[in-house]
Amino acid sequence: MRPGPKLNRQPAHSNRLIHERSPYLLQHAHNPVDWHPWGAAAFTAARQAGKPVFLSVGYATCHWCHVMERESFDDPEVARLINETFIPVKVDREERPDVDHVYMTVCQAMTGRGGWPLTALLTADGEPFFVGTYFPKYSRPGLPGLLELIPRFRSLWQEQRDELLRNAAEIAAAIREEMGPAAGGSALSPSVYNQAFTQLRASYDRSAGGFGPAPKFPTPHKVMFLLRYWKRTGEVMALEMARQTLRHMRRGGVYDQIGFGFHRYSTDAAWRLPHFEKMLYDQALMAAVYIEAYQATGDPEFRTTAEEIFEYVIRDMRDPGGAFYSAEDADSEGVEGKFYLWSTDEVRQIMSPDEAEQVIASFNLAASGNFIDPHQHTPGGSNVLYLSAGAPLPADTPGPDRSPQQPTWKRIRSILLDARNRRDRPLRDDKILTDWNGLMIGALAMGARVLDRPDLAKAAIQALDFVLSRMSQTDGRLFHRHRGGESGIDGQLDDYAFLVHGLLETYQATGLARYLSQAIRLTDRALELFWDQESGGCFMTPADGEQLLFRAKETHDGATPSGNSVSLENLYCLASLTSRADYAEIADQLLHGLAGRVAGAPSAHARCLSALSAAPGMETVIVLSGRREDEAFQRMLGITRRGYRPGTMWLWLTKDAEGEAIRTLIPHLDNLSVSGAPSAIICRNQTCQSPLNGPDELARFLESS
Known part of the structure; x- marks a missing residue:
C-alpha cells in the first residue's frame, strides 16, 4: 500500500501567547497550559478568579526550559493542574530583563541559587511566596515534582491563604529593604583595584585558566580587567592569567572549532564539554577581549580568534537589514549538542583517510566518544572537537614545507562545515535586541580600528543604522526589541548604555560625526530616564516605567556588564571627547554611588573597575587633523592605533563636512591651533601638547611617552 499524503494537522491547543512576537513565547503558544503574557490583564484575572499566579521565566535557547516544557507544560495532566490552580504567566527573560531580574533576585535570596527556567508562585499583587528553577513532572530525590507541588500549594491556598499572603508580603518587604540604596562613599579606595586582582588570583585555575570550579563561564570582564591591571601596575601575573585563560578557552570544546564562536559555558573545568547554546553578547564581549589581548601581547592567535568570531556572527547571526539576532539553541532534533557532535565513522565517511586521521588526532576524537552526555553520564560514541592544551591552532603549512598530498586545514574545515550545515540546525532566536546589538557594534568597530578591517566598520554602521532607524521611538526613546518588522517594549538602561558604547566605538573608528552626536543625545536621555537623584547611579528601568516589586539598580558585572559599569565608561569618554565638565561630575x-557595592565584592565589578582607564588623569585624547584621504593622515591614524593604551580616545578634525560637524558639536575645538598639513595633538588630563606634524614626529612622541 502506498503511503497517503502528509496531513498538516492543526495544533490541539492554542493560548494567548499565539499573538506574541517573542520566539520563546511562541514556542509555548500551543501548550495545553493556558499561558498569559506578562501584563496587567494576567494579574487582574488572578485577582478576579481568586487564584495565585504561576510565573515561568525562560528564553528560547534554554535547554532546561525545553526539558520542562516537554515533561510538564506539554503534558495534559500537569497542564490541567496548573490551569485549575493558577493563572499561568510566561515571560521571555530577554524581552523583559527587569521582570527576570526582580524574581531571580528573590530566588537567589530565598534558595541560594538561581537559573532558568525560573519558577515563582505569586499573589495577584506580584508578591512571591514560593520560588525555584526547574521542576520535573514527577518528584526525584531532593527535587519535588509538579504533580506533588501543585496539589500541596492548592491546599495551602484554599486552607491557609491568609498565612501565604502574609508570608508573601514579608518576603516582598525584606527584598525591598535588601535592594534599597547601598552605602556609597566619597571615593572608591585605590586598594579596591588591588583587592579585585587578589580575589581573581585566588580563584584562578592554574591548570586550565579561568576562575573557580566547573561549570566555567567565559569571563571577558575579568580578563579585560587583568589586562588593564597589568598595563597599569606592571603585574606580570595578571597578564599571564589573562593570556592562559584565553588560550585554554580557544582550544576547548567551549569554542566551536569548525563554525567558530563561543558556546555559553563549559560543564567541565578544562573547557572541553560545552553547554552548546550561543549568545550574541558572548560573541561581542569575547571578540573585544581577544582584541585587547592582541593589542597587549601582539600574539596573532588572539587576532585570529577575534576575526573568527566576527566571521561566525556575520555569517550566521546577521539579519538582512544589518542588525544581529540574539542566540542559537543548544538543542536540535530534541537532543542537546547534536548539531555539533561527531563520530569517528562520520568523519571518515566525508573525507580522505589522511584528512580523517588528521581531524581525529588533532581534535581528540575517540571511537567510543569523548562527549559525556550530562543526562546519561556515559559516552555514546559522540565527540566534541577540542584541541589539547598547548597545541597550536590549526593552520596550513606555507610554501614548500607542505607536499601536494598533505591535507590543508582550510579544505578540512570546509568539508566538516559543509557536512554539518546539512544537518538540522538548532533554533535561531531571531529577535533583535538593542542592548546586545550595541555590544556587537562596539566590538566590530573596535575590530575595524585595531585590526585595520574596514569591512568590520561597515558591518557596525549597518547595524547601527538599523537600530537607530527602526528601534527609535518618536519621542527619542529607544525600543528594546525588534522582530517580524515590529519594534516594541520600552528600552531599559542597558539598551541606552550599550548602544552609546557602540556609537562611541564607531565614531572613533570612522570619524563620522553623527555617531558622536547620537551618543551625546542618548546619554542625556538616559540620565533623564534612569538617574537616581538621591543616591547616584542609574536604575534599570525608567522612572515612568512599570512598577514592579522593587526598582532595580544593577551594579554586578555578570554574563553581560551592568548598565552602570558601561555608563561610567561612556560618561568618562564623553567628558574627555567633549570637555563637558558635567559628564565628569556625573561619572x-x-x-561614588556604587562604591559600597564595588568595595564589598571587587572582582564581581570587574568591568566597572576597567572603566577607570578612561577616568580623568588616566585618559588620552588624540586629536587628528588633516584630509582623511591623504596618505600622511592615514599613516598617522595607523600609528595612533598601534600598541595597547587603554583609555585612549580619538577626535577626528578632518578637512571635510564631518570635521566641520565635530567643530559645531564641540565648539572649544576652535581654540586648538592646527595647520593645514596632517597633525596630531595629544591631550592628557585636560592639557594638550603642541601639534605633532607628520607621522615620524608622532611615532617618536608615542614611543617615548
Whole structure:
C-alpha cells in the first residue's frame, strides 16, 4: 500500500501567547497550559478568579526550559493542574530583563541559587511566596515534582491563604529593604583595584585558566580587567592569567572549532564539554577581549580568534537589514549538542583517510566518544572537537614545507562545515535586541580600528543604522526589541548604555560625526530616564516605567556588564571627547554611588573597575587633523592605533563636512591651533601638547611617552 499524503494537522491547543512576537513565547503558544503574557490583564484575572499566579521565566535557547516544557507544560495532566490552580504567566527573560531580574533576585535570596527556567508562585499583587528553577513532572530525590507541588500549594491556598499572603508580603518587604540604596562613599579606595586582582588570583585555575570550579563561564570582564591591571601596575601575573585563560578557552570544546564562536559555558573545568547554546553578547564581549589581548601581547592567535568570531556572527547571526539576532539553541532534533557532535565513522565517511586521521588526532576524537552526555553520564560514541592544551591552532603549512598530498586545514574545515550545515540546525532566536546589538557594534568597530578591517566598520554602521532607524521611538526613546518588522517594549538602561558604547566605538573608528552626536543625545536621555537623584547611579528601568516589586539598580558585572559599569565608561569618554565638565561630575557621582557595592565584592565589578582607564588623569585624547584621504593622515591614524593604551580616545578634525560637524558639536575645538598639513595633538588630563606634524614626529612622541 502506498503511503497517503502528509496531513498538516492543526495544533490541539492554542493560548494567548499565539499573538506574541517573542520566539520563546511562541514556542509555548500551543501548550495545553493556558499561558498569559506578562501584563496587567494576567494579574487582574488572578485577582478576579481568586487564584495565585504561576510565573515561568525562560528564553528560547534554554535547554532546561525545553526539558520542562516537554515533561510538564506539554503534558495534559500537569497542564490541567496548573490551569485549575493558577493563572499561568510566561515571560521571555530577554524581552523583559527587569521582570527576570526582580524574581531571580528573590530566588537567589530565598534558595541560594538561581537559573532558568525560573519558577515563582505569586499573589495577584506580584508578591512571591514560593520560588525555584526547574521542576520535573514527577518528584526525584531532593527535587519535588509538579504533580506533588501543585496539589500541596492548592491546599495551602484554599486552607491557609491568609498565612501565604502574609508570608508573601514579608518576603516582598525584606527584598525591598535588601535592594534599597547601598552605602556609597566619597571615593572608591585605590586598594579596591588591588583587592579585585587578589580575589581573581585566588580563584584562578592554574591548570586550565579561568576562575573557580566547573561549570566555567567565559569571563571577558575579568580578563579585560587583568589586562588593564597589568598595563597599569606592571603585574606580570595578571597578564599571564589573562593570556592562559584565553588560550585554554580557544582550544576547548567551549569554542566551536569548525563554525567558530563561543558556546555559553563549559560543564567541565578544562573547557572541553560545552553547554552548546550561543549568545550574541558572548560573541561581542569575547571578540573585544581577544582584541585587547592582541593589542597587549601582539600574539596573532588572539587576532585570529577575534576575526573568527566576527566571521561566525556575520555569517550566521546577521539579519538582512544589518542588525544581529540574539542566540542559537543548544538543542536540535530534541537532543542537546547534536548539531555539533561527531563520530569517528562520520568523519571518515566525508573525507580522505589522511584528512580523517588528521581531524581525529588533532581534535581528540575517540571511537567510543569523548562527549559525556550530562543526562546519561556515559559516552555514546559522540565527540566534541577540542584541541589539547598547548597545541597550536590549526593552520596550513606555507610554501614548500607542505607536499601536494598533505591535507590543508582550510579544505578540512570546509568539508566538516559543509557536512554539518546539512544537518538540522538548532533554533535561531531571531529577535533583535538593542542592548546586545550595541555590544556587537562596539566590538566590530573596535575590530575595524585595531585590526585595520574596514569591512568590520561597515558591518557596525549597518547595524547601527538599523537600530537607530527602526528601534527609535518618536519621542527619542529607544525600543528594546525588534522582530517580524515590529519594534516594541520600552528600552531599559542597558539598551541606552550599550548602544552609546557602540556609537562611541564607531565614531572613533570612522570619524563620522553623527555617531558622536547620537551618543551625546542618548546619554542625556538616559540620565533623564534612569538617574537616581538621591543616591547616584542609574536604575534599570525608567522612572515612568512599570512598577514592579522593587526598582532595580544593577551594579554586578555578570554574563553581560551592568548598565552602570558601561555608563561610567561612556560618561568618562564623553567628558574627555567633549570637555563637558558635567559628564565628569556625573561619572564621579555614579562611581561614588556604587562604591559600597564595588568595595564589598571587587572582582564581581570587574568591568566597572576597567572603566577607570578612561577616568580623568588616566585618559588620552588624540586629536587628528588633516584630509582623511591623504596618505600622511592615514599613516598617522595607523600609528595612533598601534600598541595597547587603554583609555585612549580619538577626535577626528578632518578637512571635510564631518570635521566641520565635530567643530559645531564641540565648539572649544576652535581654540586648538592646527595647520593645514596632517597633525596630531595629544591631550592628557585636560592639557594638550603642541601639534605633532607628520607621522615620524608622532611615532617618536608615542614611543617615548
